[in-house]
Amino acid sequence: MHAVAARAGVSKSSVSRVINGEPTVAPAIREIVMAAVAELGYVPNGAARNLVTQRTNTIAIIVSDPPAGLVSDDPMFAMVVRAASRELERAGKQVSLVLAGSDESRLRVEQYLAAGHVDGAILVSMDGADPLPAVLSRTGLPIVSHGRLATPGLMPWVDNDNHAGATQAVQHLLDQGRRRIATISGPLDMTAAQERLAAYRDTLKDTGRRSIIALGDFTRISGADAMRQLLEDDPEVDAVFAANDLMAIGALRTLREAGRRVPDDVAVIGFDDIEAALYTAPALTTIRSPMTDQAVHTVQLLLTLLTTGTATPVTLPTELIIRESA
Amino acid sequence: MHAVAARAGVSKSSVSRVINGEPTVAPAIREIVMAAVAELGYVPNGAARNLVTQRTNTIAIIVSDPPAGLVSDDPMFAMVVRAASRELERAGKQVSLVLAGSDESRLRVEQYLAAGHVDGAILVSMDGADPLPAVLSRTGLPIVSHGRLATPGLMPWVDNDNHAGATQAVQHLLDQGRRRIATISGPLDMTAAQERLAAYRDTLKDTGRRSIIALGDFTRISGADAMRQLLEDDPEVDAVFAANDLMAIGALRTLREAGRRVPDDVAVIGFDDIEAALYTAPALTTIRSPMTDQAVHTVQLLLTLLTTGTATPVTLPTELIIRESA
DNA sequence: CTGAAAGCGCTTACAG
DNA sequence: CTGAAAGCGCTTACAG
Numbered sequence: 112m113h114a115v116a117a118r119a120g121v122s123k124s125s126v127s128r129v130i131n132g133e134p135t136v137a138p139a140i141r142e143i144v145m146a147a148v149a150e151l152g153y154v155p156n157g158a159a160r161n162l163v164t165q166r167t168n169t170i171a172i173i174v175s176d177p178p179a180g181l182v183s184d185d186p187m188f189a190m191v192v193r194a195a196s197r198e199l200e201r202a203g204k205q206v207s208l209v210l211a212g213s214d215e216s217r218l219r220v221e222q223y224l225a226a227g228h229v230d231g232a233i234l235v236s237m238d239g240a241d242p243l244p245a246v247l248s249r250t251g252l253p254i255v256s257h258g259r260l261a262t263p264g265l266m267p268w269v270d271n272d273n274h275a276g277a278t279q280a281v282q283h284l285l286d287q288g289r290r291r292i293a294t295i296s297g298p299l300d301m302t303a304a305q306e307r308l309a310a311y312r313d314t315l316k317d318t319g320r321r322s323i324i325a326l327g328d329f330t331r332i333s334g335a336d337a338m339r340q341l342l343e344d345d346p347e348v349d350a351v352f353a354a355n356d357l358m359a360i361g362a363l364r365t366l367r368e369a370g371r372r373v374p375d376d377v378a379v380i381g382f383d384d385i386e387a388a389l390y391t392a393p394a395l396t397t398i399r400s401p402m403t404d405q406a407v408h409t410v411q412l413l414l415t416l417l418t419t420g421t422a423t424p425v426t427l428p429t430e431l432i433i434r435e436s437a
Numbered sequence: 438m439h440a441v442a443a444r445a446g447v448s449k450s451s452v453s454r455v456i457n458g459e460p461t462v463a464p465a466i467r468e469i470v471m472a473a474v475a476e477l478g479y480v481p482n483g484a485a486r487n488l489v490t491q492r493t494n495t496i497a498i499i500v501s502d503p504p505a506g507l508v509s510d511d512p513m514f515a516m517v518v519r520a521a522s523r524e525l526e527r528a529g530k531q532v533s534l535v536l537a538g539s540d541e542s543r544l545r546v547e548q549y550l551a552a553g554h555v556d557g558a559i560l561v562s563m564d565g566a567d568p569l570p571a572v573l574s575r576t577g578l579p580i581v582s583h584g585r586l587a588t589p590g591l592m593p594w595v596d597n598d599n600h601a602g603a604t605q606a607v608q609h610l611l612d613q614g615r616r617r618i619a620t621i622s623g624p625l626d627m628t629a630a631q632e633r634l635a636a637y638r639d640t641l642k643d644t645g646r647r648s649i650i651a652l653g654d655f656t657r658i659s660g661a662d663a664m665r666q667l668l669e670d671d672p673e674v675d676a677v678f679a680a681n682d683l684m685a686i687g688a689l690r691t692l693r694e695a696g697r698r699v700p701d702d703v704a705v706i707g708f709d710d711i712e713a714a715l716y717t718a719p720a721l722t723t724i725r726s727p728m729t730d731q732a733v734h735t736v737q738l739l740l741t742l743l744t745t746g747t748a749t750p751v752t753l754p755t756e757l758i759i760r761e762s763a
Numbered sequence: 764c765t766g767a768a769a770g771c772g773c774t775t776a777c778a779g
Numbered sequence: 780c781t782g783a784a785a786g787c788g789c790t791t792a793c794a795g
Binding site: 438439449450453454457481482484485486487488489490 | 787788789790791
Binding site for chain 4: 121122123124125128135136137140159161162163164165
């Protein structure tokens with residue numbers, strides 16, 4: 112910067128003003144400074160800027176993923192990170208990706224935010240037992256959650272309407288005349304899994320049917336295992352609502368191995384509408400949750416929070432996608 | 438920091454020394470400073486540190502993804518980002534995720550690196566036409582590529598042995614006595630696609646068979662389309678080597694729709710061994726590329742480059758995984 | 764082993 | 780509209 116100022120024959124103040132596009136600078140000076148910047152290939156030092164402005168133009172995307180890597184194996188993870196990155200980029204923000212699974216990494220994340228490395232943060236897929244949201248909300252930084260948190264009031268969030276979506280799914284199975292409708296639930300410390308399971312129960316209860324529940328953890332393998340157990344518990348089961356597509360894919364494999372035809376013997380419906388749902392055999396009927404929209408809304412919620420200091424939760428609608436499996 | 442020094446009754450120099458764990462500090466002073474830090478909940482400001490040390494402890498993961506999002510829809514993307522993040526975290530580095538697709542974003546990335554925001558960078562899935570590697574290597578920062586670059590000599594890289602892997606795949610089809618072996622290639626501006634195609638050609642040539650090639654872009658849908666074209670071009674085709682699993686999954690769908698049995702009528706083999714390969718019907722025979730290992734090696738290559746100033750390319754072996762489809 | 768001082772590279776009132 | 784000066788919050792020779 113010193114070199115640029117010398118080259119242009121002006122003060123560093125003027126160089127700074129030109130670079131930051133301040134209107135109060137004479138066109139002649141602007142020209143000569145721009146020329147010097149171009150010639151010298153000058154790029155302002157980020158750390159110095161951050162220090163003096165007390166802002167970093169960086170947003171953290173914090174993914175709470177256990178060591179086993181449950182979350183980040185999910186295509187939802189990639190979609191959310193990608194969509195959020197895009198949207199943040201459009202807003203001129205840099206993205207700092209932070210994986211937080213273990214206890215040490217939680218402390219590390221806390222320190223990272225406290226050190227002022229970012230202007231705000233987006234929390235992705237926190238389970239209800241995770242202490243991170245509470246800890247981070249105490250930093251006073253603007254933070255929003257992608258997905259509703261178990262503890263209310265900590266921060267604004269964006270989520271899809273899990274209850275409505277799951278209701279659509281189960282209702283579709285009922286409409287088909289299915290008699291014994293089971294569900295494969297997600298991990299119950301996650302609000303999405305809780306809400307989808309509650310909707311399943313509520314919808315069945317109205318028809319006098321009993322609930323048939325197996326527990327999964329949102330992975331393919333857990334869906335396959337849960338389906339095996341379901342078949343054992345009730346060989347007459349003729350429909351399954353899996354709380355996400357990955358588990359539905361696992362369930363399809365088990366049904367194939369067990370010689371059950373889908374949808375003839377057993378109807379299967381998932382949740383999320385990931386791309387893979389189009390490529391199963393038979394193609395998966397599912398509930399579309401607007402993931403990309405959700406990520407976009409999450410970013411916008413954060414930007415609102417950053418500028419206005421307040422923001423209210425957002426719930427997005429779901430849609431039933433009928434394919435071959437139910 | 439000022440407050441901590443005052444509280445502890447020592448100079449800021451001593452506070453700094455304690456925080457940075459320098460050995461040359463009296464135990465008594467260390468104690469009292471630690472206490473003050475704890476009481477005040479002090480966390481050093483990152484920007485100030487970065488400014489004075491000229492280091493950021495941050496590594497950029499730069500993903501070159503066209504606006505359509507080809508790369509980031511691939512489960513490989515998530516695996517690489519996750520494995521690299523983990524490894525970087527273990528080394529005490531922060532991760533800055535940068536998506537670079539368009540021309541403007543390329544400029545933005547260049548400026549970002551030039552501004553000194555990161556100590557080094559990892560480039561992921563660059564296609565051969567991408568000018569980014571050349572541009573970035575001119576910054577003089579330590580940069581490594583995950584995947585061999587089309588332009589040699591720009592920077593060290595880590596890749597799996599694409600030629601050997603593809604040879605294994607085609608050889609397996611030959612061993613089965615397949616007569617008309619086609620391939621679905623990836624986009625030819627990517628070195629991985631080039632190498633896999635070259636191996637396919639080389640291996641077939643030795644047996645006097647002719648090549649039957651359709652072009653895809655590493656997505657499921659392109660695999661489905663390519664398979665359709667292959668069937669049209671040569672209805673007698675009895676085996677297909679898809680250059681990645683996603684395209685193989687697409688091909689399976691087309692074959693099912695066309696009423697061809699796999700592997701009876703047509704054998705299908707993929708490349709990558711993503712988790713989804715275990716859940717196709719029939720389960721996908723494929724070549725395992727050690728993705729996680731590769732990411733780990735990429736990070737270690739960068740760390741080597743950072744500390745020693747030099748590093749040499751790494752090639753990792755592949756493995757044939759036989760399942761049901763071939 | 765400790766402290767006073769300089770300085771990292773910017774931005775921003777302030778005076779002109 | 781422009782420049783000199785102060786200051787952002789740290790680290791690091793340097794002297795003691």
